[in-house]
Amino acid sequence: NAGVTQTPKFQVLKTGQSMTLQCAQDMNHEYMSWYRQDPGMGLRLIHYSVGAGITDQGEVPNGYNVSRSTTEDFPLRLLSAAPSQTSVYFCASHTAGHQETQYFGPGTRLLVL
Amino acid sequence: GEDVEQSLFLSVREGDSSVINCTYTDSSSTYLYWYKQEPGAGLQLLTYIFSNMDMKQDQRLTVLLNKKDKHLSLRIADTQTGDSAIYFCAGISGGYNKLIFGAGTRLAVHP
Numbered sequence: 598n599a600g601v602t603q604t605p606k607f608q609v610l611k612t613g614q615s616m617t618l619q620c621a622q623d624m625n626h627e628y629m630s631w632y633r634q635d636p637g638m639g640l641r642l643i644h645y646s647v648g649a650g651i652t653d654q655g656e657v658p659n660g661y662n663v664s665r666s667t668t669e670d671f672p673l674r675l676l677s678a679a680p681s682q683t684s685v686y687f688c689a690s691h692t693a694g695h696q697e698t699q700y701f702g703p704g705t706r707l708l709v710l
Numbered sequence: 711g712e713d714v715e716q717s718l719f720l721s722v723r724e725g726d727s728s729v730i731n732c733t734y735t736d737s738s739s740t741y742l743y744w745y746k747q748e749p750g751a752g753l754q755l756l757t758y759i760f761s762n763m764d765m766k767q768d769q770r771l772t773v774l775l776n777k778k779d780k781h782l783s784l785r786i787a788d789t790q791t792g793d794s795a796i797y798f799c800a801g802i803s804g805g806y807n808k809l810i811f812g813a814g815t816r817l818a819v820h821p
Contacts, residue, residue: 630809637718639798639811640753655808687752699809701745701752 601702603688607707611679615632618673618705620688626700627693629689630655631663633684633702637648647693661670678709714798716787721818723783728786730815737780739801743762744773744784747814757784767795786817794819 604619622629630645634656642655647663660682662674671690677684688702713735722728735744740761745753759766759773761783766773772785786793798810 632811637813639714639813640800641811642808645808657756682743689753698755698758701754703752 599703600624601654601688601690601700603686605705606703607706607708609710610675610681612688613708614678615674615676616678618675618681618686618688618707620673620702621669622688622690622700623669623670624690624692625668626690629690630667630699631671632658632687632689633659634684634687635684643673643686675707679708680709683707683709696703701709705706713725714799714801714812715718717810718799718813719816720818722789722809722817724789724819724821726789727732728784728793728817728819730784730786730797730799730817731733731755732782732784732812734780734782734801736801736803736810737777739803741802742775743798743800743809745798745800747798749795753798756758776799789817789819791819793817794813 616701627648627672631643633639644663646652646680649668652663686705689699692701716732741758743758744756747753748757759768770787774783795813798814800809803810
């Protein structure tokens with residue numbers, strides 16, 4: 598298994614540009630989540646999904662959209678990038694009934710100028 | 711909702727024990743977790759403890775849970791340079807898969 602994969606690893610955007618961060622998992626996990634990591638603040642939940650076609654907001658959803666058309670993929674879209682969205686983004690997944698183990702992807706570093 | 715706090719930095723000598731502390735607010739958190747993040751990498755689940763346990767030991771790692779004080783600690787015995795990383799404490803808040811993380815404790819191991 599490849600586990601949780603994320604692309605790209607690094608990205609530089611200009612203010613106002615849009616982009617999609619990709620996340621995929623091959624473990625048939627129902628639950629997938631997006632977090633952002635900022636210095637001194639730990640990880641904060643952006644959006645999550647409990648299954649294909651079902652998404653919900655986390656702590657910091659503003660400026661981000663998600664969709665879950667398949668079990669495997671959970672893309673995160675930035676509609677109009679802002680400097681405040683400069684961060685490291687992590688995707689995670691786990692299977693129902695096993696919340697004690699969340700598998701994290703390697704992260705995407707995003708810089709918005 | 712859950713709020714998790716931990717000290718930001720810890721420095722220990724190689725071979726000594728490290729103790730990383732964490733406090734949380736939501737006593738209904740079913741599990742409490744410790745994650746390790748090495749430089750430039752994602753988070754790796756290190757260990758976890760179920761809320762009805764007081765202690766869990768896993769090789770060099772010992773997790774202690776004081777439910778009365780809502781205090782969680784991670785003890786690393788015989789700390790090695792490879793243990794240098796950021797350690798995150800996390801709990802579950804409300805919804806089934808909403809992990810709430812502390813800010814992370816940076817562990818520096820020196821000779």
